[in-house]
Amino acid sequence: MTMQRTPPTAAMCERSPLPATAGIGLRFPHHRVVSETQPKIGWLEVHSENYMGGGTSLAYLDAIRTHYPISLHGVGLSLGSHGRLDALHLNRVKQLVDRVQPALISEHLSWSVVDGTYLADLLPLPMTEEALEIVCRHVDDFQATLGRRILIENPSSYLRYRHSTIPEWEFIAAVSARTGCGILCDVNNVYVSARNHDWDASVYLDALPANAIGEIHLAGHNVKELPNGRTIRIDDHGSRVTQDVWQLYDAALKRFGPVPTLIEWDTNIPALDVLLDEAAVAARALERSKENIHADAA
Amino acid sequence: MPTLLDVQRAIGAFMAHGDLAAAEFVIADGIAPDSRLSIYRNTYAGNLVGALRISYPAVKRLVGEDFFEGAARDFIDAHPPQSAYLNDYGSQFGDFLAHFPPAASLAYLADVARLEWAVNCALHAEDAPPLDPARLAVLPVDVDLKFVAHPSVRLFQTQYPADAIWRATIDENDDALTAIDLDEGPLFIIVSRDVHGISVTRMSPDEFRFAKAIFAGIALSRALAAVDCDMSPSLAAHFTAGRFTGVHLEPSNTQEGTGL
Numbered sequence: 001m002t003m004q005r006t007p008p009t010a011a012m013c014e015r016s017p018l019p020a021t022a023g024i025g026l027r028f029p030h031h032r033v034v035s036e037t038q039p040k041i042g043w044l045e046v047h048s049e050n051y052m053g054g055g056t057s058l059a060y061l062d063a064i065r066t067h068y069p070i071s072l073h074g075v076g077l078s079l080g081s082h083g084r085l086d087a088l089h090l091n092r093v094k095q096l097v098d099r100v101q102p103a104l105i106s107e108h109l110s111w112s113v114v115d116g117t118y119l120a121d122l123l124p125l126p127m128t129e130e131a132l133e134i135v136c137r138h139v140d141d142f143q144a145t146l147g148r149r150i151l152i153e154n155p156s157s158y159l160r161y162r163h164s165t166i167p168e169w170e171f172i173a174a175v176s177a178r179t180g181c182g183i184l185c186d187v188n189n190v191y192v193s194a195r196n197h198d199w200d201a202s203v204y205l206d207a208l209p210a211n212a213i214g215e216i217h218l219a220g221h222n223v224k225e226l227p228n229g230r231t232i233r234i235d236d237h238g239s240r241v242t243q244d245v246w247q248l249y250d251a252a253l254k255r256f257g258p259v260p261t262l263i264e265w266d267t268n269i270p271a272l273d274v275l276l277d278e279a280a281v282a283a284r285a286l287e288r289s290k291e292n293i294h295a296d297a298a
Numbered sequence: 299m300p301t302l303l304d305v306q307r308a309i310g311a312f313m314a315h316g317d318l319a320a321a322e323f324v325i326a327d328g329i330a331p332d333s334r335l336s337i338y339r340n341t342y343a344g345n346l347v348g349a350l351r352i353s354y355p356a357v358k359r360l361v362g363e364d365f366f367e368g369a370a371r372d373f374i375d376a377h378p379p380q381s382a383y384l385n386d387y388g389s390q391f392g393d394f395l396a397h398f399p400p401a402a403s404l405a406y407l408a409d410v411a412r413l414e415w416a417v418n419c420a421l422h423a424e425d426a427p428p429l430d431p432a433r434l435a436v437l438p439v440d441v442d443l444k445f446v447a448h449p450s451v452r453l454f455q456t457q458y459p460a461d462a463i464w465r466a467t468i469d470e471n472d473d474a475l476t477a478i479d480l481d482e483g484p485l486f487i488i489v490s491r492d493v494h495g496i497s498v499t500r501m502s503p504d505e506f507r508f509a510k511a512i513f514a515g516i517a518l519s520r521a522l523a524a525v526d527c528d529m530s531p532s533l534a535a536h537f538t539a540g541r542f543t544g545v546h547l548e549p550s551n552t553q554e555g556t557g558l
Contacts, residue, residue, distance in 0.1 A: 049382060049383060049384065052383050052385065052422075053383075053385060053422035053423060053424060054422065054423055054424040054425035054426075054449070055421050055422050055423065055425070055491065056421070058425065059425075075382070076382025076383065077382070078382070080302075081306065082301075082302045082303040082306055083303075086381070086382070088381070089381065089382050089383065092383060111306060112382065113382070114303075114306040114307055114309070114310040115307065115310065116380055117310060117314075117378045117379065117380065118378075118379040118380065118381055118382045119309070119310065119313050119338075119342050119378075120341070120342045120345040120346050120349075120379060120382075120384070121338050121341040121342045121345065123309060123338060125302075126300075126302065126305055126323070128299070128302070130301060130302050131302050134302060158334050158337045158338070159324045159325070159331070159334035159335065159337075159338075160324070160325045160327075161305065161323050161324060161325070162322075162323055162324070162325055163299045163300060163323065197327070198327075226329060226333065228328070228329070230328050230329055232329065232337070234337065
């Protein structure tokens with residue numbers, strides 16, 4: 001696959017409906033403090049599946065969304081499953097979108113459902129023409145149902161299939177090209193998968209179409225030692241972003257221009273200040289990236 | 299070349315019962331394919347045990363973390379989730395515990411689990427504004443009423459005092475727990491949610507029979523005819539707790555009704 005490298009421009013800041021600033025993933029333990037103190041942060045992202053139905057969580061989100069742009073990040077639609085999308089789940093997502101009016105909507109390049117059973121994890125797809133067609137059909141259906149564009153996120157993975165024929169970076173670029181969807185580039189996932197599978201992370205970033213990148217994710221991961229002496233990196237969202245990932249993030253900003261960037265933290269969730277602190281690091285990198293564009297343009 | 303469905307079914311079988319057929323699709327690269335697959339299986343089980351832990355906090359405290367995790371893993375094997383909406387996962391856990399041999403000595407555990415499921419459903423039920431009782435002040439004469447239940451309302455009967463055990467366990471109140479008389483049942487309980495939170499309330503057998511009828515949409519006159527005592531206080535309590543969201547007026551001698 002040939003790569004067209006487009007130099008980033010200031011205009012690219014406008015390709016996402018979110019401001020090109022740092023945001024954080026909003027989780028239950030921080031509902032109250034965010035609602036009451038309204039910390040200075042550009043935007044918030046929530047997992048769609050946590051706000052279906054009614055009750056307290058949705059009431060918090062209704063209140064919080066009057067102060068911040070919201071991104072809805074789904075984990076359960078299973079865009080990579082054989083067969084049709086779960087109509088009931090799709091309808092729940094649609095209802096939530098109608099209610100929350102999010103700036104962005106995203107899902108994962110993965111699968112979680114087979115024969116009606118939900119496997120409660122983001123499972124890797126074989127990178128084949130068949131899977132590519134199925135994912136594109138589901139992205140088309142999802143976008144048609146919502147009447148708007150979505151983003152798909154590159155996964156972290158711990159295995160590859162023997163019969164895969166398409167590099168993952170070409171696969172996700174192809175989904176974007178065929179369906180018109182945007183890409184949520186999870187820089188930590190690029191790093192984790194590249195280290196686990198001995199890929200070149202810069203090749204991965206270079207293959208993604210810069211003008212399709214609508215959001216970046218950053219998170220911490222865990223290095224697991226196996227009995228045979230090998231290590232594998234597990235994307236557990238349970239710690240600060242590592243130095244290697246911050247460096248790759250700088251490379252991503254150089255490649256894509258300033259893109260709204262999220263700090264995710266899902267296990268051992270710390271005090272809100274820790275998340276805001278991590279977001280401030282991303283915010284400074286975004287500011288540097290904007291200054292570089294202006295310096296290049298001058 | 300295996301199809302996508304071949305791969306997904308094989309991995310589904312690995313997740314469900316460790317069937318190793320999926321390993322043949324996976325590149326080893328220094329780590330055994332089943333070890334790679336097990337990373338996903340651990341996350342799958344961990345996420346579902348986590349979902350059950352959130353829905354069943356009192357059961358977890360009553361049996362301890364290790365026992366709970368063991369029971370939850372057996373439950374997950376028997377009842378894998380059918381939806382990605384995990385707030386809906388675990389409805390059969392109470393029935394499962396009722397027939398779970400290691401829990402046989404805790405006869406009340408299944409009742410506590412059923413109560414926690416009702417509380418969980420009430421917590422996540424759809425929002426709906428409560429019916430304003432003032433709207434009943436201007437009713438025409440000769441109409442019958444059919445109430446619409448708030449989506450959070452749950453009614454059930456327990457053999458053991460599940461509400462008292464649940465409350466004392468959540469509050470970590472050991473004195474209250476030891477004071478409970480396990481033989482005071484059977485009990486009749488209504489669970490619902492309003493703006494103030496969840497309420498778990500005991501009712502008399504008559505109140506329960508009346509509530510069963512009106513929350514099932516049976517006309518008020520018929521519901522009243524089925525009980526012997528005055529249900530006005532009970533009806534008022536349902537209003538106060540926001541357990542109705544609407545009412546249909548039904549002329550006494552016709553099938554037609556109008557929404558209010």
